[in-house]
Every structure is written in C-alpha cells, then in structure tokens.
Amino acid sequence: MPKPSDTAPSDARWISTFLDAQAAEANAARNTLLAYGRDLLDFANWVKGQSSSFASLPRAAVEDYLVSCEAAGLSKATRARRLSAIRQLFRFAHEEGWRADNPALRITGPGASQRLPKTLTHDEVDRLLDAARNKGRSPADRLRNSALMELLYATGLRVSELVGLPVAAARGEPKMILVRGKGGKERMVPLSSAARVALNDWLIARDSAEEARRKAGFAPSKALFPGPGADGHLTRQHFYLLIKDIAVLAGVDPAKVTPHTLRHAFATHLLAGGADLRVIQTLLGHADVATTEIYTHVLDDQLKALVLTHHPLAKPKL
Template sequence: MNETDNLLGQFLAHIGVERGLAKSTVSAYEADVKKYLGWLSSRGVDDLNTVTAHDVEDYVAALDKAGESARSKARRLASVHAFHKFALMQQVVDDDVSARVKAPKAAGHLPDVLSIDEVSRLLDAAAMGGSSDPVVLRDKALLEFMYATGCRVSEATGADLNDIDFDERVVVLTGKGSKQRLVPLGEYALKALQRYIAEGRPELEAKAKGAKERRAIFLNKRGRRISRQSVWEVVKAAGERAHIDKPLHPHTLRHSFATHLIQGGADVRTVQELLGHASVTTTQIYTHVSPETLIETYLTAHPRAR
C-alpha cells in the first residue's frame, strides 16, 4: 500500500468514525476520491505534494467533457476538497491547492452571444456610415476595442492611453483584484482607436471644464472618463440601429469574443488567459455547441440522418 492509499484509508476512517457519516456517504466519498486519484495517476501524478490547482481544474474540466451533470461535478469536487483538506490537516501536504478551485455554476441558460454577422452589423451601426462626429468615432472605437479584447466594461472605462502599444498591437487591461494581463488588438480595433484618438478624442477633451483628462482613452461628451452606464447606452443604441433583437449589454461582446475564439479553434486555456478568468472552469461555459452547429454536424455525420 502506497502513501496515498494509506492516506485515503485514514480519510475514510476519519469521516466514518470521527465525523459519523453514514456508510453510504463514506462509500460515495471513497468512489469519488478513488476516481480522482486514478485520474491523477493517469497523468503521472502520484504524489499529492506535486498536485497543483491547475490539475484540479483540469479534472473538473475532464468531468465536464465526460458529460457529468453540474450536481455530479459539484459532489465529486466536494469530495476532492475534503480529501485535500484532510491531507493538509495531517501535514501530508503544505498547501490545500484544491481550495482555490470552485465548482462550476449550474447555468440555467447559456450566455447571450451574437453571431459573427450580428457583431459586424453592430460595429457598422456604431460607425453611423463613417461619420466624423467625435462621439461616433468614440463609440466605434469603444465597441471595436471591447470585441477585440473581450474586456469587462470596467476594464474599458478604466483603460488609459499609455496602456496601448500601437507598435506591438497590444493593450494592458487591469481586471479584478488589480490583476493585469496583455491582450492583442486586431487591425479593425487599432484603426478605429487611432482615428478616434487623432480626430475625436481631442474635441471631447477640449469640452472639459477645468483640468483636462489626459489619461483615459474613452471620454464622455463633457471630456471626462466615460462611465459604465454610458457604455451600456452606447451598446444599446448601436444594437437598435443594427436591428438586433437579442438581449444586448456590454458583456454580450465579451461572451461573443470568447465563443467566437473557441469556435475558431482557440483552446480553453488561452481564452481563459485572454478573459482574465482565475479558474478555467469559469471559461468552460464558452465551449457549448450552438444548436445550428449541432444540427449541421448531425446531418453531416450521422449515416441515417438524410
């Protein structure tokens, strides 16, 4: 019997005797932990001290790929949490890496996502036929920026001019907990930003009373840093002009960004980094298959579909 098997025996005795859990509950814990340890072993991980939070996240992702329900995944992860917590209590490990991994939420519905055509219509609508009005230039740049980076609305409103490197075509976004990440900027977003900063922003900045706003990229009509509410209004107005009848809010562009990347072949880990998610399990929701893709694949692949 190796050290991990011995620890599992102690864990089961602990929950069965000291915690007084029912035999059926102990058996469920045993099955869950054995499944987890077997999965780790298949990856060449046999020492709990070498397990990382990423390993636990990948295990949850594997359960998702296997088609397990949200309730089943939550139960299995609860068993993993209890086992790692016991290992820490027994001083077998120095850190409970599983504590940083949360069970994926059981989504009642998939996030609102625009098709690529709908995004194009939205961005074209924001341009108002190529108007040179400074507010229109801002709105076009703002929406191109949000779709190009998948940023949160707070990251867009908080973005500063010196966060953009036009030569390297990247932007530094500051997310939750003041964590920063580097995200590429596509050609469309770069051109829209360059035109807005050169032609539109100076006019908006000049409208400020008192000290000028020298840092913020996106300014409101009074020359101050744009607010979250104003971004909502920009998205809503562009959606109405584009005749998009889906629910529209700033996060719709973030959802669409992630979904289109994954549909285009990007791996979940990369999308996780681009979105600034702390856990890959949060990003897993974007791996859903659209009904249209599902039907097309079925008709193409099933031998008796036609």
C-alpha cells in the same frame, strides 16, 4: 413601528452591525458573511458615488444600482444575490429604527440564471460594428463608438475594463494593450488590425478635443474614453444604453445585445476558430479555467444544431 433614528450610523457601520447580527443571531456561515460583505461594500461604494447614504436612499436608487450591475455584465444569479443582501440589510435597519421603510422590499429580482451565456453570430457582430461607425451626433462620437465596439469584440474585455482604460494604454499604436482586471490583476490582450485602426482614428479626435479643453482651462483627462462622471471616464451605464441603440440601428434584437454578450461572442468565436481554452482563459482574465469551459457547451450546442439541421441522415424520410 420603530421610528427612524436621527443619528443613524454610517454606511460602513450599518454593514458591520448587520454582519455581526447575522453571525450571532442567524448563525450565518463564514462564506455567507463574506459574500454579504462583498456585495454590500460594492453597494455602499455605489451609493457614495451618488452622494447619498443608506439612511436616505430611495427605492428608485436601489433599482438604478441593479441596472448598473446588469450593465457591468453581472450574472442574474449575482444580481439576485446582491438584491437579497440589500433587502436583508434594509430590513435589519428598519428593525433597528434606522429607517422607516425598506426601499428594496418590493423590487422584483432578476430571476434564475440561464446555464449557458447568450452569444451572437458573426453576421450579427458585423452588423453591430458597422452600425457603431454611423451612431453618433458628431464625427467624434462616431469614431468613439466605433473604437468602443471594435475594442470590445477584439479583446473580450469586461465593460468596466473597457471604459476604464487609461489613454496611456493606447499610445504608440500598440499591438497589445495592458488591462487591469478583477483584483488588480494585469494581463496583456492583443488587438486586431480593425481595432487598431479604429483606436488610432479615435485618438486623433480625442486628443483634438482634449487640446481644446486644455486651452479653455480644463485639466487633461487620463481616460481613453473621457466622460463627465466622477471617475472621469465614460460610465458603464452610458455604454450599456449606447450598445442598445447600436443594436437597434444594426437590426439586431437589443434584448440579446449587452457589453457582456460581445465578450461571450469574442470567446465563443475564438473557440470555434480553434483557439486553445487556456489561451481564452488568459485573454478573458478568468482565474479558473472552469469558468471558461462554459463556452465549450455553447459551441457544443451550436455544432449539435448544425448537424441536426444539415446532416443528410438527420432529415426526415419521405
């Protein structure tokens, strides 16, 4: 068995050497190499944020990364693909003698992805929004949690877009907010009246706390939802755990509640209310309307169940 090298290359070099080997030895297709490259670059950036490296990363950290991917709302298929890429990278590193083990070898993948996204009923969403107003150790925490949930359901933002919002986007009691999405693309998303009220209440509490920090000698935060992390805002992982606690408080099965589930509920409820599919595509920031069309299948299933349950001809004859 090869021993790990004391001079293992940098993480970036790991990726480039691995991709070169895949192209030369495994004859991997260009699209496959591009997918590997994107997945491993995201992993490398996360590892860097943990002040670690591929050479020393333990198995638990790989598991933490997969949890962060789920918290970010990535599909099971995407998470399974990323785990596969990570496994192959570490297997290659082991063969090259850069590591003595493969920390991803025995990690169980997320399994096959379901075709249709999970969503929530109007009643479940109402209970979650009510619970958020009462979740938190302090009044400021409760105002923040309410603003997070109201914004998420009112806008359908991705969790990374939500927690990364700059405070400047919320100044002036806006009726719409500017969101920077995937690939740096920007879009305008309208706010509901409830979201605007929750946002305004949170801003008052946030600004008061920031003023106290400023007087204590700390630099002001540019984030709408400040946090102690390296990025200066609430992390996706923190919000993922928070929404689970809110679900328990609301009496909603936490297994079906994630930030991405609220995004699905936003889209499905809009479509059920008669919104145009192209409008929903724009609001969600989907590059292709085909991605948005999946919500029509969710709605079709709901309507089918409604007819089979309530239509008089669907009832069994006595």
